[in-house]
Amino acid sequence: MGEDMYGSFRFDLTVDMQSGLAxxxxxxxxxxxxxxxxxxxxxxxQSHKPMQLGDNRVxxxxxxxxxxxxxxxxxxxxxxxxxxxxxxxxxxxxxxxxxxxxxxxxxxxxxxxxxxxxxxxxxxxxxxxxxxxxxxxxxxxxxxxxxxxxxxxxxxxxxxxxxxxxxxxxxxxxxxxxxxxxxxxxxxxxxxxxxxxxxxxxxxxxxxxxxxxxxxxxxxxxxxxxxxxxxxxxxxxxxxxxxxxxxxxxxxxxxxxxxxxxxxxxxxxxxxxSRGDPSILVSSPITWLFASLAIFVVVVTIRQQLKKAKA
Structure with missing residues (x-):
C-alpha cells in the first residue's frame, strides 16, 4: 500500500511570500x-575628508x-x-x-x-x-x-x-x-x-x-x-x-x-x-568524513573562542 506525501506553506503571510525570499x-x-x-x-x-589612494603596487x-x-x-x-x-x-x-x-x-x-x-x-x-x-x-x-x-x-x-x-x-x-x-x-x-x-x-x-x-x-x-x-x-x-x-x-x-x-x-x-530512517545520514564513509570534519571545525573554533575569552 503506497504512502501519500503532502506539503503546505509555512510563514506565508502573503501570496508573494509563498515563493520565498530571493x-x-x-x-x-x-x-x-x-x-x-x-x-x-x-x-x-564621520569625517568628510576624502580618502587618499595609496600605492597600488603589492x-x-x-x-x-x-x-x-x-x-x-x-x-x-x-x-x-x-x-x-x-x-x-x-x-x-x-x-x-x-x-x-x-x-x-x-x-x-x-x-x-x-x-x-x-x-x-x-x-x-x-x-x-x-x-x-x-x-x-x-x-x-x-x-x-x-x-x-x-x-x-x-x-x-x-x-x-x-x-x-x-x-x-x-x-x-x-x-x-x-x-x-x-x-x-x-x-x-x-x-x-x-x-x-x-x-x-x-x-x-x-x-x-x-x-x-x-x-x-x-x-x-x-x-x-x-x-x-x-x-x-x-x-x-x-x-x-x-x-x-x-x-x-x-x-x-x-x-x-x-x-x-x-x-x-x-x-x-x-x-x-529511507522511509523515515535517520540512519541513512551516516550510512556511508563519505558522510562520516564530512561529519567528522564539521565536528572538528566546530570544536577548534569553540576552543579558540574560549582561549580568547580567558585572555
Missing part, C-alpha cells in the same frame, strides 16, 4: 542598506603574507563553486571567515586587512570558474549567473549536460578560451579604472546615500518587476542595521540563508528514500 534583495539589504543607515545615523561622527612582503589566504581561498572557492546553488557569495564569506580564524592579524579584519581581501576575492574568482562544472556536466546551474547562461544555451539549441561535450565540443572550447581571455581583460580594466573610481570617496555622504539607495531599489525592482522584492530589500536593510548595532555578524546569517533550504530539501529527500 537571494539578491536579502544580500543587498543585509550589506548595502545598513551602510547607508550608518551614514545617516552617524553622520555627525610588495613582496604583502604577497608573502597573503599567499596562504589566497591559496586557501582559491580551494574553498573551487570546492563550493562546484556545489550547485551556493555561488560566489557564500564562498567569499566562508573564505573570509576562515582567513580571519587562522590569521595572526585577526583584530585588523574589517579595517582593510589585506589578508581578508585576498581571501574573499580569491574564493570569489575560484568559484566563478567552478560553477561551470555542474552546468556543463550535469545541466544544473551553479549560481544565478550560470542560470542565465543555461537559458542562453537553450535559446541557441544547446542542452547542457553529458551530451554537450559530444554535440557542441567547439562551443565548449570557445567558452573556455573566452573565460581565459576575460580574466586577463579584467585585470587590465581594473588597473585602468582604479584611480578613477577612487574619486567616488570625494562625493559628500549626504549625496551618496540617496544615489546608492535609488540604485539598489531600481536594481532589485528590475530583476523581477516586483515591489515585494523591494519591500524585502528595505526590511532586510533595517534588520541588518539592528544586527550591526548588536554586533551580530551578517555573513553567517547569509550563508545559513543560502545553505538552509538546500539542507532541508536534501534531508527531506534522504528521509523519504
Amino acid at each position: 537571494v539578491a534583495p536579502v544580500l543587498i539589504g543585509l550589506f548595502a542598506i545598513p551602510e547607508l543607515l550608518k551614514i545617516i545615523v552617524f553622520r555627525h561622527n 610588495t613582496r612582503d604583502e604577497l608573502r603574507r597573503s599567499l596562504k589566504a589566497m591559496l586557501k581561498g582559491s580551494m574553498i572557492g573551487v570546492v563550493m563553486g562546484a556545489i550547485p546553488g551556493i555561488g560566489p557569495s557564500a564562498a567569499a564569506f566562508s573564505s573570509y571567515g576562515e582567513a580571519q580564524r587562522s590569521s595572526k592579524n585577526r583584530e585588523n579584519f574589517g579595517k582593510g586587512e589585506l589578508e581578508g581581501i585576498a581571501a574573499s576575492e580569491s574564493a570569489n574568482n575560484g568559484c566563478c570558474g567552478s560553477t561551470m562544472i555542474p552546468l556543463l556536466a550535469l545541466g544544473v546551474p551553479g549560481d544565478v549567473i550560470t542560470g542565465v547562461m543555461l537559458g542562453a544555451f537553450m535559446i541557441h539549441g544547446m542542452t547542457p549536460g553529458p551530451m554537450l561535450f559530444e554535440n557542441n565540443l567547439h562551443e565548449v572550447y570557445m567558452l573556455f578560451i573566452g573565460m581565459l581571455f576575460s580574466s586577463v581583460l579584467l585585470f587590465g580594466a581594473g588597473k585602468a579604472t582604479m584611480r578613477f573610481f577612487s574619486h567616488i570617496s570625494r562625493i559628500p555622504p549626504g549625496l551618496m546615500a540617496p544615489i546608492v539607495l535609488a540604485l539598489c531599489v531600481f536594481g532589485i525592482f528590475s530583476i523581477s518587476n516586483s515591489m515585494y522584492d523591494v519591500i524585502v530589500l528595505l526590511a532586510m536593510g533595517i534588520f541588518g542595521f539592528f544586527m550591526f548595532l548588536f554586533a551580530i555578524p551578517a555573513a553567517p546569517f547569509l550563508i545559513a540563508f543560502i545553505l538552509g533550504p538546500m539542507l532541508e530539501e536534501n534531508l527531506r529527500r534522504a528521509l523519504a528514500l
